[in-house]
Amino acid sequence: MITVHVYVKGYLKKYFDRESYSIELESKATLKDLYEKIDEDLGKNLPPSVWSHEKKSFRGPVVVKISGESIIDLDFKLQDGSDIILSRLLVGG
Amino acid sequence: MKTKLYGYAGKELWVDLTAGCITIKEIDPAVMRKYIGGTGFCAALLFTELEAGINPLSAENIVVFATSPLSLNKVPGGGSVIVGFKSPITGAWGEARSGGNFGPDMKRAGFDFIIIKGKSDKPVYLEVVDGTAVLKDAANLKGKDVYEKDSLMKNQLVGGNRKHMSAMCIGLGGENLVRFSSIMHEDRAAGRGGAGAVMGYKNLMGIIVSGSAEIEAANPDQLQKILKRTMEIVIKSDARQGMHAYGTVGDLPANDEDGDLPTKNWRSNSFGKGAEIFDSFQNNNLIKAHPCYAGCPIGCGRIIEVKEGKYKTPVHEGGEYETIAAFTAFLFNDNADLAVKCDYLCNKYGIDTLTTAAVISFAMECYENKIITEADTGGYAFEWGDADAILQGIDMVVNRNHIGDLLAEGVKIASERLGEETKKFAIHVKGLEGPAHDPRSGKLLGITYGTANRGMCHIHPLEGMAFDRGKMDWGMMKYGVRDPETVDRWDEKGKGIDCKILQDGLSSADVLSTCKFMMYAGVTIDHWSEILSALTGWDIDGEELYTICERVINLQRLFNMREGLSRKDDMLPERVLSAPEFGIYENNQDCVIKDFNALLDEYYKTRGWDIETGCPTADKQKELGLTNILL
Numbered sequence: 247m248i249t250v251h252v253y254v255k256g257y258l259k260k261y262f263d264r265e266s267y268s269i270e271l272e273s274k275a276t277l278k279d280l281y282e283k284i285d286e287d288l289g290k291n292l293p294p295s296v297w298s299h300e301k302k303s304f305r306g307p308v309v310v311k312i313s314g315e316s317i318i319d320l321d322f323k324l325q326d327g328s329d330i331i332l333s334r335l336l337v338g339g
Numbered sequence: 340m341k342t343k344l345y346g347y348a349g350k351e352l353w354v355d356l357t358a359g360c361i362t363i364k365e366i367d368p369a370v371m372r373k374y375i376g377g378t379g380f381c382a383a384l385l386f387t388e389l390e391a392g393i394n395p396l397s398a399e400n401i402v403v404f405a406t407s408p409l410s411l412n413k414v415p416g417g418g419s420v421i422v423g424f425k426s427p428i429t430g431a432w433g434e435a436r437s438g439g440n441f442g443p444d445m446k447r448a449g450f451d452f453i454i455i456k457g458k459s460d461k462p463v464y465l466e467v468v469d470g471t472a473v474l475k476d477a478a479n480l481k482g483k484d485v486y487e488k489d490s491l492m493k494n495q496l497v498g499g500n501r502k503h504m505s506a507m508c509i510g511l512g513g514e515n516l517v518r519f520s521s522i523m524h525e526d527r528a529a530g531r532g533g534a535g536a537v538m539g540y541k542n543l544m545g546i547i548v549s550g551s552a553e554i555e556a557a558n559p560d561q562l563q564k565i566l567k568r569t570m571e572i573v574i575k576s577d578a579r580q581g582m583h584a585y586g587t588v589g590d591l592p593a594n595d596e597d598g599d600l601p602t603k604n605w606r607s608n609s610f611g612k613g614a615e616i617f618d619s620f621q622n623n624n625l626i627k628a629h630p631c632y633a634g635c636p637i638g639c640g641r642i643i644e645v646k647e648g649k650y651k652t653p654v655h656e657g658g659e660y661e662t663i664a665a666f667t668a669f670l671f672n673d674n675a676d677l678a679v680k681c682d683y684l685c686n687k688y689g690i691d692t693l694t695t696a697a698v699i700s701f702a703m704e705c706y707e708n709k710i711i712t713e714a715d716t717g718g719y720a721f722e723w724g725d726a727d728a729i730l731q732g733i734d735m736v737v738n739r740n741h742i743g744d745l746l747a748e749g750v751k752i753a754s755e756r757l758g759e760e761t762k763k764f765a766i767h768v769k770g771l772e773g774p775a776h777d778p779r780s781g782k783l784l785g786i787t788y789g790t791a792n793r794g795m796c797h798i799h800p801l802e803g804m805a806f807d808r809g810k811m812d813w814g815m816m817k818y819g820v821r822d823p824e825t826v827d828r829w830d831e832k833g834k835g836i837d838c839k840i841l842q843d844g845l846s847s848a849d850v851l852s853t854c855k856f857m858m859y860a861g862v863t864i865d866h867w868s869e870i871l872s873a874l875t876g877w878d879i880d881g882e883e884l885y886t887i888c889e890r891v892i893n894l895q896r897l898f899n900m901r902e903g904l905s906r907k908d909d910m911l912p913e914r915v916l917s918a919p920e921f922g923i924y925e926n927n928q929d930c931v932i933k934d935f936n937a938l939l940d941e942y943y944k945t946r947g948w949d950i951e952t953g954c955p956t957a958d959k960q961k962e963l964g965l966t967n968i969l970l
Contacts, residue, residue, distance in 0.1 A: 295593045295596035297936075305614060306581075306589040306617065307584060307590070317747055335577050335581040336593065336808055336809030338587065338802050338809070338856065338859050339588075339639070339659060339661060339853075
């Protein structure tokens with residue numbers, strides 16, 4: 247098992263009951279596995295404006311940063327102790 | 340001895356269509372130093388050259404295409420051009436911006452500014468190549484759509500296909516004097532305010548520019564350093580990641596939830612279908628991200644299509660938030676394919692997507708109230724969300740058929756002609772219809788809508804909801820704006836002050852003819868001033884650029900005052916000042932601006948404007964060097 251630390255920033259904060267979470271995942275877990283866990287544990291609190299229950303992923307411009315790098319690839323392998331920052335931007339337009 | 344002006348091509352191209360005469364003038368260094376370019380140059384030129392009270396659709400109006408020293412592909416946001424004119428839809432200040440390569444290519448062709456006067460007695464287009472220009476017969480362009488005109492001008496270009504060439508043109512909307520016609524640059528639009536109609540009246544079908552001139556910077560090493568630094572800031576920013584991955588339409592679900600999605604002609608601020616429409620767009624319409632100009636580090640544009648069915652379109656660029664939101668929520672339509680089709684048609688015909696959706700929405704409410712009937716609509720039932728009515732509405736507007744002839748005048752004029760009972764659902768400020776953001780999501784947007792010089796506009800010069808909801812400060816806290824994290828979106832007090840500071844700061848992108856989204860991605864007015872200084876050799880810091888922007892906003896305001904506008908024209912429509920009639924914010928009083936007059940007072944005082952009239956005081960004009968515009 248690995249533990250990753252998830253920090254919620256900016257606009258997303260209003261949808262979570264805390265600003266940080268420690269989440270346990272299987273040792274070979276990927277970003278997709280983290281999303282499944284979020285859907286399972288927190289998904290019911292996330293509105294459709296930011297979370298797709300069908301796809302089990304964020305909807306719209308949510309940026310996922312792992313160790314400071316923006317990650318899009320759902321197969322990205324997570325490391326034990328990784329700091330993961332979730333932030334949702336209002337992009338304008 | 341003449342001082343070399345770095346950063347500029349150095350020339351203005353004056354085209355008198357009445358005389359068929361083209362004149363090349365040197366740019367005036369003193370005017371450049373005072374107004375830089377973009378909306379600044381447009382304000383100085385239009386204020387001094389236009390007589391007050393002229394008909395915007397007359398030979399007396401002028402259309403200006405304006406760049407700045409920053410209009411270079413290598414500058415973040417440099418792929419832009421500003422168009423300045425007296426607006427035929429507001430009768431007041433008109434400005435519009437288009438992204439794309441036209442601005443940088445205009446400078447390569449040898450000109451910082453192109454100024455169009457008069458009226459040709461036959462259709463013509465302007466070809467500008469390597470420092471020379473010629474008016475060409477456009478008989479074969481007349482009646483063609485935007486894509487056809489663009490191709491024809493490029494195919495007919497002297498010397499054939501060239502590496503750097505860009506065209507802007509009008510569509511059938513402009514030819515038919517639809518008052519909200521845009522000037523198109525491929526699928527990009529100088530969209531708001533009706534510059535396309537002004538060009539159409541002048542019988543100018545388009546402009547093509549091409550050249551290979553290099554713009555010399557005063558301090559190339561310094562420029563390279565600041566460009567590298569700002570490019571890194573943009574690329575590493577979260578805003579860039581979000582805009583590149585999802586485009587502006589990515590905001591649709593959250594805007595809906597936050598009450599920032601005007602729905603059913605502004606009867607509500609939420610539709611409840613934003614997430615569903617966004618998913619449909621992402622799954623069925625989106626092909627890939629696309630930068631609007633070569634070198635853009637963000638790439639917020641979308642390449643899209645409707646693959647099959649009754650709304651099938653070719654592959655094209657579009658799907659921007661404002662358009663998709665307007666052709667869904669404004670009209671109570673939940674079909675993303677239909678919205679994409681409308682987007683495509685508006686671009687093809689060269690009409691502003693926002694005003695087009697707004698006039699059809701207005702017509703639907705008139706139909707609901709039996710003010711217009713099927714006798715006016717060519718037999719179509721203009722019911723909310725009705726696809727045939729929406730598509731036929733676009734066709735009627737472009738061709739000025741049936742009710743379209745009236746709708747082509749815009750909501751304000753249409754309402755005045757249809758009668759007093761339509762006034763409550765004619766949603767505009769100064770004659771410009773509202774975009775797809777709702778001040779019932781945050782109060783700063785209300786004061787922005789009231790006071791923007793071109794009318795009810797969300798982004799020229801400021802996107803108020805990005806402060807209230809997005810908690811963006813764009814680096815303007817050092818200029819006195821409050822930390823948005825400390826301000827509740829429903830608060831009112833203090834937002835007149837915040838609005839003034841943010842308007843001045845964010846108009847830097849308009850004065851510099853750059854893309855404002857770079858400021859969302861971390862480029863501040865201080866960065867802009869560093870780039871400007873390296874290009875020109877001037878020692879301009881952020882504070883001075885801020886003052887120049889304030890000068891420009893005040894000069895635009897004086898332009899509007901001279902046209903007879905006053906405080907009353909800064910008021911918001913009653914419906915926008917009322918609680919939503921339905922949706923998740925139904926009757927929610929938090930949404931409602933409690934005292935808009937107090938907000939205006941606060942804003943006027945901060946600006947140094949007369950409280951009664953809204954006119955910049957003599958002291959303020961003197962402080963900003965506006966007692967003599969050009970010196």
